[in-house]
Amino acid sequence: MNDRILEDQHELVELLEAAGWDVTDAELSVYESPWENEEVPEASVTLSARKRYPEEEGDDGDDGDDESPYRIS
Numbered sequence: 001m002n003d004r005i006l007e008d009q010h011e012l013v014e015l016l017e018a019a020g021w022d023v024t025d026a027e028l029s030v031y032e033s034p035w036e037n038e039e040v041p042e043a044s045v046t047l048s049a050r051k052r053y054p055e056e057e058g059d060d061g062d063d064g065d066d067e068s069p070y071r072i073s
Contacts (some may be wrong), residue, residue, distance in 0.1 A: 005030055005043045012045060022047040 005028070025048040032044050039045050 002030070002041060005041070008043070009045050016047060016049050017065060022041045023047055023049045 009026065009028050009071060016023055027046040027047075029044045029046075030041050031044075032039055
């Protein structure tokens with residue numbers, strides 16, 4: 001696998017982490033495009049990340065929608 005592709009993936013992860021996100025999964029696919037005649041590899045990166053947002057003072061977390069059938073109490 002091309003080292004430059006891995007470096008780019010690491011750079012994307014670092015950018016997310018610098019913005020306060022926790023990267024939980026990273027998937028990298030390297031392939032030759034079936035739509036191009038050139039034999040130049042392409043890459044697709046899928047990142048999953050999470051970020052916690054602490055409740056602000058005075059925010060009890062109630063959005064006033066207690067009638068939602070999708071709410072689990």
